[in-house]
Amino acid sequence: MEIIAEHGHVLLILGCIFAFFMAWGIGANDVANAMGTSVGSRALTIKQAIIIAVIFEFAGAYLAGGEVTSTIRKGILDPALITDKPDLLVFGMMAALLAAGTWLLIASMKGWPVSTTHSIVGALVGFAAVGISVDAVNWGKVGTIVASWVVSPVLAGTISYALFISVQKLVLDTDNPFKNAKRYVPMYMFFVGFMIAMVTLIKGLKNTALNIDFGLGSTFLNSMPIAAVAGLVVALIGGWMLSRVKEHGESEEQNRFANVENLFAILMIFTAAAMAFAHGSNDVANAVGPLAAIASVIGSGGEIASKSALPGWILVLGGAGIVVGLATYGFKVMATIGRKITELTPSRGFAAELGAATTVVFASTWGLPISTTHTLVGAVLGVGLARGIGALNLKVVGNIFMSWVVTLPAGAGFAILFFFLFKGIFS
Amino acid sequence: MAGTPFSNLFGQSPIRPIQEHIALAHECAEQLLPFIQATIQGDWDGASEIHQKISDLEHAADKAKTDLRAHLPNSLMMPVDRGDLLVMVTRQDEIANLTKDVAGLMIGRKMQIPQEIADMMIRYVELATETSAQAVKAVNEMDELLELGFKGRILDVVAELIQELNRLEHENDEMQIQVRARLFELEAGLPPVDVIFLYKVIEWVGELADAAQSAGGKLQLLIAH
Numbered sequence: 001m002e003i004i005a006e007h008g009h010v011l012l013i014l015g016c017i018f019a020f021f022m023a024w025g026i027g028a029n030d031v032a033n034a035m036g037t038s039v040g041s042r043a044l045t046i047k048q049a050i051i052i053a054v055i056f057e058f059a060g061a062y063l064a065g066g067e068v069t070s071t072i073r074k075g076i077l078d079p080a081l082i083t084d085k086p087d088l089l090v091f092g093m094m095a096a097l098l099a100a101g102t103w104l105l106i107a108s109m110k111g112w113p114v115s116t117t118h119s120i121v122g123a124l125v126g127f128a129a130v131g132i133s134v135d136a137v138n139w140g141k142v143g144t145i146v147a148s149w150v151v152s153p154v155l156a157g158t159i160s161y162a163l164f165i166s167v168q169k170l171v172l173d174t175d176n177p178f179k180n181a182k183r184y185v186p187m188y189m190f191f192v193g194f195m196i197a198m199v200t201l202i203k204g205l206k207n208t209a210l211n212i213d214f215g216l217g218s219t220f221l222n223s224m225p226i227a228a229v230a231g232l233v234v235a236l237i238g239g240w241m242l243s244r245v246k247e248h249g250e251s252e253e254q255n256r257f258a259n260v261e262n263l264f265a266i267l268m269i270f271t272a273a274a275m276a277f278a279h280g281s282n283d284v285a286n287a288v289g290p291l292a293a294i295a296s297v298i299g300s301g302g303e304i305a306s307k308s309a310l311p312g313w314i315l316v317l318g319g320a321g322i323v324v325g326l327a328t329y330g331f332k333v334m335a336t337i338g339r340k341i342t343e344l345t346p347s348r349g350f351a352a353e354l355g356a357a358t359t360v361v362f363a364s365t366w367g368l369p370i371s372t373t374h375t376l377v378g379a380v381l382g383v384g385l386a387r388g389i390g391a392l393n394l395k396v397v398g399n400i401f402m403s404w405v406v407t408l409p410a411g412a413g414f415a416i417l418f419f420f421l422f423k424g425i426f427s
Numbered sequence: 428m429a430g431t432p433f434s435n436l437f438g439q440s441p442i443r444p445i446q447e448h449i450a451l452a453h454e455c456a457e458q459l460l461p462f463i464q465a466t467i468q469g470d471w472d473g474a475s476e477i478h479q480k481i482s483d484l485e486h487a488a489d490k491a492k493t494d495l496r497a498h499l500p501n502s503l504m505m506p507v508d509r510g511d512l513l514v515m516v517t518r519q520d521e522i523a524n525l526t527k528d529v530a531g532l533m534i535g536r537k538m539q540i541p542q543e544i545a546d547m548m549i550r551y552v553e554l555a556t557e558t559s560a561q562a563v564k565a566v567n568e569m570d571e572l573l574e575l576g577f578k579g580r581i582l583d584v585v586a587e588l589i590q591e592l593n594r595l596e597h598e599n600d601e602m603q604i605q606v607r608a609r610l611f612e613l614e615a616g617l618p619p620v621d622v623i624f625l626y627k628v629i630e631w632v633g634e635l636a637d638a639a640q641s642a643g644g645k646l647q648l649l650i651a652h
Contacts, residue, residue: 033433040434113432164576173579257574333431340434345574373433380436387506387576390440395502396432403432 007426008298011090018097019291019314020321025104026116026283027325031057032333033373034279035272037380039334040341041349043268046334050326052269053276058319060280060364061288063200067367068282069310071141072289073296075367076124081136086297091422092131092415093290096123099414100286103407113396114403115371119411120286121145126412127419148368149404152359153378160355161382163188167347168386171260178247181263185242186235192270192354193234196277197227199361234270241266257347264346271353278360279372280319286369288318343390348383355379374400439498441505441512442569445519448491449566449642452522455484456559456635459526460552466533467545478530488523492516506577507649515645519566521638522559529631536624543613547606551629554599555636561592562643569646577650589647596640603633 035049044052082089100119107114121142128136171180201223245266247259292314299311344352356372356379363370377400384392458481465474495516499509532538540548565588568581575581606629614622 029431033431036431036434108431111432111435113435168576168578172575173581257571337431337434341437343437343440347574377433377436381504384504384506387578388573389437390442390505390573391438392504393436393438393502394504396436398502399432 011094011426012295012298015090015094015097015291015294016317018094018101019287020317020324022097022101022104022116022120023284023287023318023321024325024328025101025108026287027322027327028329029104029108029325029333030116030283030372031276031279031322031326032330032337033376034275036334036337036341037344037349037353037376038268038272038275039338041265041268041344041346042342043265043346043349044272046331046338048269049272049334050331052273053326054323056273056276057280057284057322060277060282061284061319062280062315064203064277064281064361064364065284065288065315066310067203068285068364068369069289069292071145071367071369072120072124072285073293075141076121076138076145077128077132078136078138082132085132087427088132088423090294090297091426092124092127092419093293094422095127095131095415095418096120096411097287097290098418099123099126099411102414103410107403107407112403112406113373113400114407115373116283116286117369117371118149118404118407120290121369122408122411123415124290125408126415130412130416131419131423145368145370148363148366148370149374152363152368152370152375153381156355156359156375156379157382157385158355159358159382160351160379161386163351163354164348164383164386164388167264167351172257172347177257177260178263181260182239182242185263185267186239188267188350188354189238189270190231190235192231192274192357194227194231195358195361196274197230198223199281199365201226203365238266238270241269261346264350267350268346268353271350271357274357274361275353275372275376278357278364280322281364282360282370283372284315284318284322287321288314291317344380348388351383351388352376352379355382438503440573441495441499441507442573444491444495444498445512445516446566446569448488448495448516449519449522449563451484451488451491452519453559453563455481455488455523456526456556456639458484459529459632459635460549460556462530462533463540463549463552466538467540467542467549469539471534471537475534478534481527481530485523485527488520492520506573511645511648515642515649518638518642518645519562522562522635522642525631525635525638529628529635532624532628532631536621538621538624538628540625541610541613541617544606544609547602547609551599551602551606552632554595554602555632555639558592558595558599558636559639561588561595562639564588565592565643565646569649572650582650585646585650589643592640592643596636599633599636603629 031053035053038044039046039049100116100123103119104114104116125137125142170184171177174180202219242263245262292310295311295314356376359375360370360372377396380389381392383389458477462474462477462481465477496513499512501509503509565585568585568588571581572585607626610622610625610629
């Protein structure tokens, strides 16, 4: 208790710096992965991608990020076992942030496909199990999270496979693909709008005064009509954008699908927004969750409150970190990715993005921290299985698997190290 | 930075390279007709100029083949079978190789095609070149095949192209029989060594058409993957 009272401000400032560092890392690397597909298929310029990323990352974090944040903050550790040791929780969360941030920095310099989520979860489990006690870890929840890491890429792959097959049937393999694209692409846009609106209504607005009740029995059913209207609005805007695209005459160089791909490029603007929203709803929590835990302990003068609202300034700090990360380094990464992913045409890129975004958003509403990048890899492989992509490097899948094996103990090891370091310095 | 883990997922699609390769091989084969015409007219300066061109194009095709193979590690997941693709490139490459062999042999021995079979020979080479042009047409459908995920109505288009390819190769076969038969009638009056090599030239031109047919035909195997 004295430690909190004595060093409270210093600890909070340090926590903010570490969280900002972590958010910077997410903005510098992770967001670029999420948006790179749109840049690579030339649906968006880098500038446009950054603007969309900033808006929708924020929206996603703010409107749908609460569940994952609370998992990171108090779901992985059993709060009942640490109520009498608030200082240890503060040190542990700081250690976890610094550990994950450090490991990510090392990994991205080496080009390893590690995930922010896996790093922070590894770090949390590490400091809790070693620094406090093995029982302090909520192993049931951790088991669910680890299972979701396996399920999420598979689910995303299945969705994107189905989406691509539907595009083949409805648009590409028809007499007039251009006409059919104009007819059916708004349907996918509707789905994007509907999905984001549903998640926002169910998760984001539940604490606000806005109470929607059509007498349909559940929040889910009550949200449906409004989400449908939102989807319709999105589809109408999209339809208007599509109507401005004219069919160009066939040239020798391009195949006859070049015109159709131009229409799917418009769809990719929408799926990129969905992707940024999904990413914001899941990954911002990795930086914000531990800081929220620190702030809540210090704010209450040493109490470990199991129920307290997430202060808005923490989200803003996380969001700002991501934006700074994007602006200082992420745009470079995005350009690199954009140059490399030119084989992914919009009719496939959208399927991959939408499959991944849907999966991530669902995971977010369940409070499951998953890896956006790994989910996206799963989604791309799904399109590949539908024979839609020229060549995919399966070595990357092996590398991802290896990075799982390494990241969890590495994150844990760093966290344990920093935990005892902080403990030694401050107490 | 060599790319991020995510962007490293994307390998180089073999489709454009394989199309570029057959384009080179065919460009090489297209030189055979003017080459034969030049030799028939006894224009050996013109012929050796074309021979040089053939040699350069064959070299370029060879390089394209090597590049393509180097970019096909077996850790790639592709919509088509890697083995079939490698066989296809080998067959495509034979189009250029055989062209170079024919031109090389004829230049080296200053071979004169007997006037009696000159017209037939020209038609024979024309048919072989047409077969190779048809193979190019078929292979050029590959990007559309990929766009459609190797499914749907595009398969009918490819099937028709392959049918025409088979027909051209068959016509070339028939022509080969006729040229040989005519040469057989004449062979007693020609220097025996020349005759042996004439048969060789006829055989190679036939093999050229055969390689073109088999390269284009591999497309059906790729689709069936």
